[in-house]
Amino acid sequence: MLSQKTRYAIRAMQHLADCYGQQTVPLSEIAAKQNIPPKFLTVILSELTRFGIVESQRGKAGGYRLSIPPVDITYGDLIRVMRGSLALVPCASRHAHECCKNCVEEHECRTRALMLQVRDRTAELLDGVRLSDPIALEPSFAPAEEAGT
Template sequence: MLSQKTRYAIRAMQHLADRYGEGPVQLGEIATAQKIPAKFLTTILSELGRAGVVESQRGRDGGYWLASPPQELTYGNLVRLMRGSLALVPCASRNAHERCSNCVAENECRLRALMLKVRDQTADLLDSIHLSDPIQPPSQVGDSTI
């Protein structure tokens, strides 16, 4: 599952993508519209700023905006930035690979083989969807609409 921090980051980035080109968006607007605690949002946007994904300006007319056009930002990169990996288990991670201490040898582990496939297909999907792509909320629980 995605952490709360990652979910908040995605919602904040979607908000900024919707307002792209309109100038700085105030933190309070994002927090209220996306139901994100302002202190937590400050931390998230600071982290995204250090990563070069958002820019900010202080002051009365200040706020946050995307550092690049939304069509250049994928959900895969955003999840990796916030979570560190798309893998569900450490032994299937490309960037943060760790051997499982309580498992069989990696070359014999069918669970790892399965999780590598899941990671690759998840990466393919999330790397193909950009913040500029229209995503409609599902009409019912369990539906998926992109």
């Protein structure tokens, strides 16, 4: 699962993408419209600024904006910046690879083999969707008791 920090970062970046080409966006606007705690958002935007994806402007007309066009930012990029990897297990990570503790040898591990496939398909999907792309909304899931499960 994505961390709360990563989900907030994605929503903040979607908001900035929607405002791309306009004035800077105040932190308070992003926080209010995306339901993100302002102090946490400050940390997230600072991190995204260090990675060069967002730029900030101080002062009365201050705020944040994307430093590169939304068409040049994929969801895979965002998740990698915030999480470090798309892999669900450390042994399937390309850039943060670690052997799993209490596991069989990697070359014998079917779980790792499956997770490598999951990582690659996830990367293919997330790297194919850009921040500028429209995303169709899906209906909410019915509560478990209503769905009969």
